[in-house]
Amino acid sequence: MDTQQQLDEFQKRIDNGETIEPKDWMPERYRKQLIRMMSQHAHSEIVGMLPEGNWITRAPSLKRKMVLLAKVQDEAGHGLYLYSATETLGAERRELVEDYLYGNAKYSSIFNYPTLTYADICVIGWLVDGAAIVNQTMLAKSSYGPYARANLRICKEESFHKKQGYEMLAKMADGTPEQQRMAQDAVNRWWWPTLMMFGPHDSDSPNSAELIKWAVKTKTNDELRQHFVDRMVMEAEAIGISLPDPNLKYNEETGHWDFGDIPWDEFWSVVKGDGPMNRERMRARRKAYEDGEWVREAAMEYARKKKLREGKAS
Amino acid sequence: MSTLDTIPKTKQESLVEVLLRLGDDRLIHGHRLSEWAGHGPELEEDLALANVALDMIGHASSLYSYAAKLEGKQDEDHYAYFRDDIDFKNIAMLELPRVDFAFTIAKQFLFSAFSYFLYRDLIDTVEDEQFNGMLQKHFKEIKYHLRHSREWVLRLGDGTEESKKRIQSAFNDLWMYTGELFDQDDTEKAAISHNLYVDVTSFKEEWMKLVKETLEEATLDVPDNDQYMFSGARGGRHTEHLGHLLAEMQFLRRSYPDAEWK
Numbered sequence: 001m002d003t004q005q006q007l008d009e010f011q012k013r014i015d016n017g018e019t020i021e022p023k024d025w026m027p028e029r030y031r032k033q034l035i036r037m038m039s040q041h042a043h044s045e046i047v048g049m050l051p052e053g054n055w056i057t058r059a060p061s062l063k064r065k066m067v068l069l070a071k072v073q074d075e076a077g078h079g080l081y082l083y084s085a086t087e088t089l090g091a092e093r094r095e096l097v098e099d100y101l102y103g104n105a106k107y108s109s110i111f112n113y114p115t116l117t118y119a120d121i122c123v124i125g126w127l128v129d130g131a132a133i134v135n136q137t138m139l140a141k142s143s144y145g146p147y148a149r150a151n152l153r154i155c156k157e158e159s160f161h162k163k164q165g166y167e168m169l170a171k172m173a174d175g176t177p178e179q180q181r182m183a184q185d186a187v188n189r190w191w192w193p194t195l196m197m198f199g200p201h202d203s204d205s206p207n208s209a210e211l212i213k214w215a216v217k218t219k220t221n222d223e224l225r226q227h228f229v230d231r232m233v234m235e236a237e238a239i240g241i242s243l244p245d246p247n248l249k250y251n252e253e254t255g256h257w258d259f260g261d262i263p264w265d266e267f268w269s270v271v272k273g274d275g276p277m278n279r280e281r282m283r284a285r286r287k288a289y290e291d292g293e294w295v296r297e298a299a300m301e302y303a304r305k306k307k308l309r310e311g312k313a314s
Numbered sequence: 315m316s317t318l319d320t321i322p323k324t325k326q327e328s329l330v331e332v333l334l335r336l337g338d339d340r341l342i343h344g345h346r347l348s349e350w351a352g353h354g355p356e357l358e359e360d361l362a363l364a365n366v367a368l369d370m371i372g373h374a375s376s377l378y379s380y381a382a383k384l385e386g387k388q389d390e391d392h393y394a395y396f397r398d399d400i401d402f403k404n405i406a407m408l409e410l411p412r413v414d415f416a417f418t419i420a421k422q423f424l425f426s427a428f429s430y431f432l433y434r435d436l437i438d439t440v441e442d443e444q445f446n447g448m449l450q451k452h453f454k455e456i457k458y459h460l461r462h463s464r465e466w467v468l469r470l471g472d473g474t475e476e477s478k479k480r481i482q483s484a485f486n487d488l489w490m491y492t493g494e495l496f497d498q499d500d501t502e503k504a505a506i507s508h509n510l511y512v513d514v515t516s517f518k519e520e521w522m523k524l525v526k527e528t529l530e531e532a533t534l535d536v537p538d539n540d541q542y543m544f545s546g547a548r549g550g551r552h553t554e555h556l557g558h559l560l561a562e563m564q565f566l567r568r569s570y571p572d573a574e575w576k
Contacts (some may be wrong), residue, residue: 049352049360056348060566060575061391062341062375063350064370071366080357118566174571229384284353292355294480295415298473307471 002027017143022088039096042082043107045075051115085146112275119186127163127194134228143215170239188244196267198225321500328505330381337377338404346372369455389489400550407491409556411441416480423463428457431517493543
């Protein structure tokens with residue numbers, strides 16, 4: 001059990017703005033919360049490869065094909081170093097992966113929506129990566145060193161992805177009538193799910209207070225969401241895209257944009273597994289994992305034999 | 315060239331032909347590799363396969379881009395998106411569906427080994443500066459592709475019983491498509507006369523030696539050369555798979571040809 005003295009000293013370090021490193025003492029609960037959050041982040045990167053991967057073979061120019069492929073590759077990279085960062089807390093990648101494939105671990109619900117047209121790829125870059133950046137910019141200041149550093153690196157790449165998505169969306173919004181139609185339709189479909197990415201209202205977010213106390217997070221879900229909306233309203237306007245919320249209105253008093261009610265029923269339903277693509281996403285990931293089993297086994301067996309041979313040779 | 319076209323007459327026509335042959339191989343191969351994104355056997359391989367796919371599509375894009383300049387076409391996309399099956403000049407092996415990881419690795423290895431010798435000799439032969447510059451840049455990446463796929467051939471061949479069975483059967487199934495690597499037609503002969511291509515049969519033995527040594531080290535059997543060999547894809551006689559690949563790749567661009575997509 002963690003003693004009160006240990007907890008107090010730990011809290012003091014946090015309050016002084018110190019960074020916690022893998023070998024430092026930390027409360028069990030802090031470790032658990034971080035493993036949950038970080039692995040969830042890693043799973044999201046991996047599942048996130050699917051909706052975008054859906055358009056690699058159909059991307060409308062070689063340039064866009066390479067941009068998309070590189071983006072999906074970056075996501076695999078993010079997943080990889082987030083898993084590595086999580087392993088510094090004593091977790092094992094295989095167990096973490098199996099926990100979302102066959103257990104209860106979650107990943108971001110945004111990836112349970114389908115990518116129907118190429119405009120979805122642009123909107124994912126703009127809105128979804130835009131929301132992720134808001135979140136990860138905060139997490140780059142997280143009290144846990146390896147997680148903070150992973151987020152710093154991820155943010156740099158995500159900013160690039162967001163720029164690419166926004167640029168192409170701007171072109172579509174300024175393009176042929178068919179392109180404009182696709183662009184607006186995609187924004188209409190992705191807007192509300194993107195707002196849900198920041199998680200439930202602070203009043204319904206059981207983990208928030210604790211994570212803020214430990215400086216894993218430094219802002220609440222609602223603060224981050226508001227920051228995002230304020231930015232997106234301007235960016236949408238700049239490219240002639242409208243956001244599908246009749247209640248969006250600038251509030252002179254607060255200096256922020258007020259927005260309509262988020263469809264929370266839909267959010268909770270998707271979180272629980274009942275979204276348009278949950279089952280398919282899981283099937284695809286399980287299939288990749290199970291189809292890959294013999295490859296991983298072969299690599300291990302080969303390494304074992306090689307080591308044995310080298311041992312004999314010396 | 316399709317069966318309807320004639321052999322290039324001028325040096326420039328030859329150069330365009332060579333650029334497109336190399337480009338088509340790389341685009342089609344890159345396309346199949348890109349299908350792995352998000353579905354690889356482990357995260358590290360998702361990264362590696364996407365990396366090779368990106369190199370391949372990148373190489374194709376620069377080769378096409380040069381061809382477009384020579385032919386006065388708008389850009390590299392013309393060749394990827396607005397040609398039909400019979401216009402594509404890639405070898406058939408590269409258009410085959412991906413099947414499983416063993417099949418992808420075997421294909422990658424056979425093709426990378428071929429590309430390695432081809433590019434090595436092209437760099438010594440090609441006088442066109444822009445083309446030679448591309449070849450040198452791409453060659454560095456081809457060396458990595460060859461090493462990566464060779465290592466996996468060893469792992470799978472000398473891994474478990476199942477991996478051995480799978481990679482052996484991949485090589486057996488792919489073997490009938492290897493003959494085409496060394497088919498030499500009049501188009502190639504014309505390009506050779508302009509110092510724009512090399513006699514591929516001149517490094518066939520080296521290629522075979524590398525393949526044999528690798529397969530033997532991987533405890534695999536080298537498939538029988540004395541069997542039916544597919545041929546003709548460079549001249550437009552493809553398998554049925556290419557049409558489906560192109561339908562997928564080209565549909566959006568062709569549906570809205572007047573739209574800006576770059």
